[in-house]
Amino acid sequence: MPELKNNRFINACFRESVDRTPVWMMRQAGRYLPEYLESRKKAPNFMDFCKQPELCCEVTMQPLDRFPLDASIIFSDILTIPDAMGMDLNFIQGVGPVFNDPIRSSADLNKLDLNNTTEKCQYVYDAINLVKKELDNKLPLIGFAGSPWTLATYMVEGQGTKTFDVIRQMLYRDPDLLSQILQAITDSLVDYLNAQIAAGVDAIMIFDSWGGVLSPFTYESFSLKYMREIISKLNREVDGKKIPVIMFTKGGGLWLENQVTSGADVLGLDWTIDIVEAKRRVGNKAALQGNLDPAFLFAKPTAIKQEVKRILSAYNGAPGHIFNLGHGIHKDTPIEGVEAMFAALGE
């Protein structure tokens, strides 16, 4: 196993010392980049695009040419799994992803093809292979998946939602059905993420984008429990290389004490929590990643610089800190804002 030339990100994940705080950006390959929009024209349908390894590789590499990033993340989508389960997925302009037949009953669940999800995502592993070759061990590559709860929100609601009424009502009305759905997703995700590790990713991130709509008690039993199971079943060491796991529950700042029991090496933070408080509460039980409000990149460079310094000062170079946004970068973000952020990080 050849060593990575830039090990900052991996070392920080394991709370080992680094020469400077590593940085990457959630959704760093995305619509804010003109070169990404250009690439997207080659396959305008989003899932078609995700299924072409060459295109995924192309856009994964794009932000690395522009910015001094310490990690890359495979270009893909969290909805690859429901798609592989045979759910009819459409991306509708102005609405986002839509499943025409959402899961509302045991019968709906039984109609899903749960047996070959891992194999059907071969295009993801192919993309990982291509990117690893392209990276030539310059930087680590992160693989990822949505959390069971977050995938279930899409599969049950059928589309994005402001209030998550359907799934939250199902949770209380029929907790057994929801548990079955979550277990089915969990089983698929274990194999899916282990296949990504086998294909060569250097780290795993689990995006629990909608865990924050739960209560402390239902977060434990309908989201964290399943992430804990996944993390416990991942191949955390491959050919002597240790694979760190990052878990990110957006809106989960109140439950950090519970999150450190997940087995994750790193916890993601959104912008609703002061990283100083998060560090105090998490202590040496996990590294922390995130915290910059993506909307802050719309501010003036001087304000961005001040905010970057504030976040950095929480650790002041001490081990266990990865600089990142608190959520995916917004499509309208001015490149100048991103540049101002990197300038402040480089000072």
Place this chain on the structure above:
Amino acid sequence: MPELKNNRFINACFRESVDRTPVWMMRQAGRYLPEYLESRKKAPNFMDFCKQPELCCEVTMQPLDRFPLDASIIFSDILTIPDAMGMDLNFIQGVGPVFNDPIRSSADLNKLDLNNTTEKCQYVYDAINLVKKELDNKLPLIGFAGSPWTLATYMVEGQGTKTFDVIRQMLYRDPDLLSQILQAITDSLVDYLNAQIAAGVDAIMIFDSWGGVLSPFTYESFSLKYMREIISKLNREVDGKKIPVIMFTKGGGLWLENQVTSGADVLGLDWTIDIVEAKRRVGNKAALQGNLDPAFLFAKPTAIKQEVKRILSAYNGAPGHIFNLGHGIHKDTPIEGVEAMFAALGE
């Protein structure tokens, strides 16, 4: 000033002892009640309905006939103020409230009529007068408004949103413009809420429904700061009657220590925080209200009972606790669920 026959709610607001924990429900007059849906037919356009004091009085009284409530809340909407400012408001089926000309610039702000907002809401004070007569001092009546930040989200975004991109980007790109908008709303709200107090309400609640999308720092400077100003300018004592103020920032559980500096007597809790933790952090600096996930009312009666007992046990009858939902009751809520909640509270 005649005394209220049921003073449980007011006493709990001031952390005085009560014979049992008082209860009311956010949005207790609403679409889950068949009699409300029947009343609504008399004025299908929502703002038209809000502008008819007799109809507002009628639906305000409805839940009191069904459930052993300890407080009533005037039926109205938080968007009365932007409406009075001359913003063109429409309620569109499946979308919710829509402003055709959202505020995106100083020019947009200058077009608003900021001078006579209080007078234009006379229909609200008329409704308060009617309800007070109807209540005959049996129960206290709560008046309310949206917080400046929450009203600004609607006025700037133009409609409900999952991500609050427009206003959050404005916050960082043009903080001065957003501050001007928030100050204009604040000035109107001070007069509006004092006019509700003059009309006879016994308590005031400020709904900061979308404060939770901010960071700890921007919550202070773009939401809490303005609520603090409003609270400091309210007439808190009328003819020897003390008027308590409830402040509710949905998603604000991380910032309770800052919220207690608002001057509010009571802080509202959504369901994302354990009330035991909230009580520990707030101590004797404020009473607490809320916490039951409205979706819990879709569960089986035995589960509802257990959850009600859990929330009650946080205070166990000690002063400073008002039982409520963590957000407005959902339109599809089964009446049996509400009845199970009241049965558990009455045991």
